[in-house]
Amino acid sequence: MRNTSRILLNRESLKANLSFLRRMMGQDRLISLVVKGNAYGHGIHAYVPLAESLGMHHFSVFSAWEAWQVKEAANQPCEIMIMGMLFPDELDWAVRHKVSFFVFDLDRLRLAIETAKNLGIPARIHLEVETGMNRTGLERGCWEETCRLLHQNKQWLVFEGLCTHFAGAESIANYARIMRQKKQFGMARAYFASHGHRPKRYHCACSAAAIRYPATRMDMVRIGILQYGFWPSRETFIEYVKNRKRKNDPLKRVIRWESEVMSTKRVAEGDFIGYGTSFLASRPMHIAVVPVGYSHGFSRALSNSGHALIRGRRVPVIGTINMNALSLDITDVPEVVPGDEVVLIGHQDDQEVSVASFSEMSSQLNYELLTRLPMDIPRQVYPITPSDAPKSS
């Protein structure tokens, strides 16, 4: 028995993206691969060993739950950084396994110290300072107490990082806000240094900041969307190519999502197709039903607007996306038969459906659609080499 669709990860594409990142960020700068959201839908279990086989050993996640998955998937020793949620009873696990985590309030700092003391193992912390995003971050008012706690508990804390996160570096509309954040971060850095607290690394940059604002790269960049072959926004790509001779896109999509035709049917002119009246056949039509719907992560927003590839041709989605199925207009590709491969994301011959082309409305769609791909769709690396084989445990 198998899932109705599958996801393939292209090793060559990832290799190209990583060498692009190496070139852009400099040989010596640490690149942390952000693999939250199940590696942006690519699947932590398959993706982490693949990235490791290409020389990457630092991974960032949102939660302890994801950190645990990375640990399960990894074949080699790696550094794991939790940027968000840990339940209080998960700190113990993190400290024990030398997983580092963001500290953005005094309660977590005190708990980290207490946990470290109990275990006799120092906690590895990144102080996240508030610079203007106003999500998480230590505010100016508690820096003094933070310094006091750092000083008193030196043997129980490894000061791995001082960091912050920008509130929308992918859009020039946020320029002034980002610059203010950068300045605030500089002040935090000076404050902690003047109190004798220097971390192993300073880090601020996500993909967009790392491309647009080279000064934010510092000791480490936290790269999410770029590694998978997508730009954080169209604007970021335009800015990147602006001053370059070659205007081609250096990034290659790693993901390919494919299924197959379940059945085909003829529909008479004047009939509605699917639920309700959202699509009327204005000519005699031929449709193909694909066993992938919104429960599999194919957004309902793509009803009557998405595209897929079949026999090397780009065909439109017609009607509403159902829970488990969608319909394609194959009137102009009459040779289609059940069992034919359907590409929902990726290449087929010289055609491509990228996530963004589903809709040009917002690049946020890249992030959202990818991360909504369900965990249970199988992920497979190609071409296969022995080192990608997921750990059997």
Ligand SMILES: *Cc1c(COP(=O)(O)O)cnc(C)c1O
């Ligand atoms: C998600 C995230 C990133 C990576 O963002 P991209 O835009 O995908 O590069 C970096 N830092 C933090 C704190 C994040 O939450």
